[in-house]
Amino acid sequence: MHFKVRAATKEDCKEISRMILELAVFEKMPDQVKISHEELERDGFCQNPFFECLVAEVPEENTSKDGFTVVGYALYFYTYSTWKGPTVFLEDIYVMPEFRGNGFGKGLLCKVAKVGKEKRCVRLQLSVLDWNTPTRDFYAAKGAQDLTDSEGWHFIRFDGQNLDNLANEAPKD
Numbered sequence: 001m002h003f004k005v006r007a008a009t010k011e012d013c014k015e016i017s018r019m020i021l022e023l024a025v026f027e028k029m030p031d032q033v034k035i036s037h038e039e040l041e042r043d044g045f046c047q048n049p050f051f052e053c054l055v056a057e058v059p060e061e062n063t064s065k066d067g068f069t070v071v072g073y074a075l076y077f078y079t080y081s082t083w084k085g086p087t088v089f090l091e092d093i094y095v096m097p098e099f100r101g102n103g104f105g106k107g108l109l110c111k112v113a114k115v116g117k118e119k120r121c122v123r124l125q126l127s128v129l130d131w132n133t134p135t136r137d138f139y140a141a142k143g144a145q146d147l148t149d150s151e152g153w154h155f156i157r158f159d160g161q162n163l164d165n166l167a168n169e170a171p172k173d
Contacts, residue, residue, distance in 0.1 A: 001062060001102045005111045008053035008073065010045040013037040015070040016053060023094040027129060051077045054111050056095065056104045064096055071096045074108040078119065088116030090126040105138065127155055 008016060017037035024030045043050045056072035063069050072095035079087045090112055095104040113124050126144075128136050136146070147153040158166055 001058065001099070003056050003058045003062075003071070003099075003102075003104060003107065005054050005056050005107045008044070008055045010041050012053070012055050012070060012073075013040040013044070015068065016040055016055070016073050016075070018068075019070075019073050019094050019096070020092065022096065023092060026094075027132075051075055051091065052115070054108055054115075056099075056108055058099070064098060068096070071099045072104045072108055074112050076112050076116075078121070079125075081123070084122045086116075086119060086121045087123050087125055088112060088119070088121045090124060093126075106142075109142065 014037045017035070017040055020035070021030065021033050024033045044053060053073055053075045055070045057070050058064075060069060064071055073092065074090060074094075075092045076088050076090045079089050081087050090109075093105060093108050093112075095108070116124055126139070128139065140146070
């Protein structure tokens with residue numbers, strides 16, 4: 001099936017927001033989504049954006065059953081490894097179920113890798129839920145390493161009140 005991968009625009013944020021919720025439902029965490037398309041617009045399309053995003057788009061004659069032409073997305077940002085240098089972190093990659101198995105996910109993943117290489121990134125990192133075996137297998141087939149198994153790294157998070165507590169304990173200026 002013909003499709004293109006392009007840089008997202010501010011006008012795509014409603015579609016990206018829709019697919020973020022679809023992904024959260026797939027990941028069995030729909031109640032975790034708190035961001036709106038307005039916040040995506042603000043945070044991704046400002047002078048110093050917090051993220052970049054690509055979308056997979058089909059021609060009008062291949063719209064989804066619900067009439068969508070934007071049928072996938074990859075949202076990523078840059079981090080820095082003190083051991084290796086610039087890194088691109090793939091926060092989300094999603095393709096609507098009816099378009100899976102047609103190269104959309106691979107196209108998005110490869111384009112993120114290309115963008116990262118163009119920005120001198122030395123690695124692409126992401127996280128996958130432990131039960132999502134098909135996606136883990138997809139990444140492994142492309143050469144990804146599972147650092148949980150090979151190096152024992154765990155992702156750690158502070159949020160909500162715990163983040164507030166840390167911030168409140170910061171040394172005074």
